[in-house]
Amino acid sequence: xxxxxxxxxxxxxxxxxxxxxxxxxxxxxxxxxxxxxxxxxxxxxxxxxxxxxxxxxxxxxxxxxxxxxxxxxxxxxxxxxxxxxxxxxxxxxxxxxxxxxxxxxxxxxxxxxxxxxxxxxxxxxxxxxxxxxxxxxxxxxxxxxxxxxxxxxxxxxxxxxxxxxxxxxxxxxxxxxxxxxxxxxxxxxxxxxxxxxxxxxxxxxxxxxxxxxxxxxxxxxxxxxxxxxx
Numbered sequence: 339x340x341x342x343x344x345x346x347x348x349x350x351x352x353x354x355x356x357x358x359x360x361x362x363x364x365x366x367x368x369x370x371x372x373x374x375x376x377x378x379x380x381x382x383x384x385x386x387x388x389x390x391x392x393x394x395x396x397x398x399x400x401x402x403x404x405x406x407x408x409x410x411x412x413x414x415x416x417x418x419x420x421x422x423x424x425x426x427x428x429x430x431x432x433x434x435x436x437x438x439x440x441x442x443x444x445x446x447x448x449x450x451x452x453x454x455x456x457x458x459x460x461x462x463x464x465x466x467x468x469x470x471x472x473x474x475x476x477x478x479x480x481x482x483x484x485x486x487x488x489x490x491x492x493x494x495x496x497x498x499x500x501x502x503x504x505x506x507x508x509x510x511x512x513x514x515x516x517x518x519x520x521x522x523x524x525x526x527x528x529x530x531x532x533x534x535x536x537x538x539x540x541x542x543x544x545x546x547x548x549x550x551x552x553x554x555x556x557x558x559x560x561x562x563x564x565x566x567x568x
Contacts, residue, residue, distance in 0.1 A: 340460055341460055341461045341462070341491040341492070341493075342460055342461065342462055342463065342464075342487075342488055342491035342492050343408075343460040343462075343463040343464075344463070344464050344466075345381075345383075345408065345463065345464065345465045345466065346466050347465075347466040347467060347468065348379075348380070348381055348465075350379045351376055351378075351379025351380040351381070352379070352380045352381075352559055352560075352561060353380065353381045353382075353383065353465055353467065353472075353559070353560040353561065354373070354375065354380065354381070354382050354383065354557045354558060354559055354560065354566070355382075355383045355384070355385065355472075355474060355527045355543075355545060355557070355558045355560060356369075356382060356383070356384055356385070356545070356549075356555055356556070356557055356558075357385055357529040357545040357546035357547055357548075357549065357555065357556055358385065358386070358387035358412065358529045358530065358532070358546045358548075358549075358550060359384060359387065359388050359389075359392075359549070359550060359555075360387055360388075360389065360390055360391040360392045360395075360414070360437065360550035360551075361388070361389055361390060361391055361392025361393060361394045361395035361397075361398075361437070361440070361550065362392040362393075362394060362549060362550045363392075363394045363397045363398075363400075363401060364394060365549055365550070365555065366549065366555055369549065369554070369555040369557065370382070370557075373557055373566050375557075377404070377406045380406065381406050381407075381408065382406060382407050382408070383408050383409070383463070383465065383474055383527075383560075384407070384408070384409035384410070385409075385410060385412065385474055385475070385476050385527060385528055385529035385530070385545065385546070386409055386410045386411055386412025386413075386414075386415060386459070386476040386506070386529060386530075387412030387413065387414045387415070387476065387529060387530070387546075388401070388402075388409060388412070388414070388415065388456075389414055389415065389418070389437075389440075389441070389452075389456075390414045390417070390436055390437030390438050390440070390441070391436070391437030391550055391551075392437070392550050395437075395440045395441070396440065396444075398452070398456075399451070399452065399455055402455060402459075408463065409459055410459055410460055410461060410462055410463055410474050410475060410476055411456065411457075411459040411460065411461055411476060411505075411506060412476040412477075412506055412529070412530070413476065413477070413506040413507050413530070414436070414437075414438075415456035415457075415459060416456075416506055417433055417436065417438060418438075418441055418449070418452055418453040418456055419453045419456065419457050420433075421433055421438065421441065421442065421449070421453070422449050422450055422453040430442070460491075461475065461476075461491050461505050461506070462474060462475040462479075462487060462488075462491055462505065464484070464488070464523070465560060467524070467560050467561050468561060469524055469561065469562075469563075470523070470524035471484070471522075471523045471524055472523070472524055472525045472526075472527060472560045472563075473487070473520075473523045473525070473526045473527070474526070474527045474528075475487070475505050475526065475528055476505060476506045476528065476529060476530055477504070477505060477506050477507055477508050477509065477528055477529070477530035477531075478504050478505060478507075478508035478509070478510055478511060478528065478530075479505075479520050479526050479528075479542070480501055480504040480505070480508065480510075481520075482518070482520065482521060483520065483521040483522045483523075484520055484521065484522045484523035484526065485521070485522040506530070507530075509530065509531050511539055511540075511542060512531055512537075512539070512544065515539065516539055516540065517539050517540045518540050519540045519541045520540065520541055520542060523541070524541065524563075525541045525542070525543055525560075525563055526541060526542045526543070527542075527543045527545060527558060527560075528542060528543070528544055528545070528546075529544070529545060529546035530546060531544060531546060532546050532547065532548035532551065532553065533546060533547055533548075534547065534553070535547060535556075536556050536558065536565050543558055543563070545558050545565075
């Protein structure tokens with residue numbers, strides 16, 4: 339299982355990133371249609387949390403099978419694995435309260451299918467653009483440089499258990515209002531924390547604008563690093 343993935347440039351169309359989806363794929367489809375997204379030319383990169391809370395969580399595998407859709411692991415993808423493995427760190431009542439009823443009520447064979455597919459998603463990925471690399475991770479880059487993150491997730495640096503949850507759970511940058519730049523990358527795109535509008539701290543873009551709830555889906559066009567108002 340590769341924990342880090344690299345994507346070359348899109349020479350045919352545009353690349354977009356989108357915030358947390360949480361089982362609202364029809365809403366996202368409407369947003370993509372308004373943005374004139376062309377699946378024959380364009381690519382969509384997700385910061386994770388494809389499932390839970392929304393009514394269409396089972397569609398996640400359908401989307402992951404599309405050649406133009408790519409995602410990193412969010413904390414809700416990790417929760418499915420913990421539930422299947424009966425991880426003692428996961429309280430089923432907490433998972434139920436986080437929108438996991440659809441998963442908990444699925445047959446065990448389907449639970450394993452989803453959890454195994456989600457476990458194959460990278461923790462982080464990077465995309466080449468004409469202006470430089472753009473990185474995606476669900477919640478936080480815990481290193482001062484993207485090169486170090488890449489080396490760590492690729493296995494070139496020692497495993498540090500204290501770091502493992504930060505990629506999918508940490509809100510450290512937002513809490514500290516940290517404006518420092520992550521070196522060796524043009525921009526880092528994250529989700530995890532719902533905001534009223536996209537927010538940039540240093541070169542880190544927070545783009546979860548609660549399209550799965552009372553907000554809207556923000557699409558960040560990666561070539562120009564501009565939010566598409568769709």
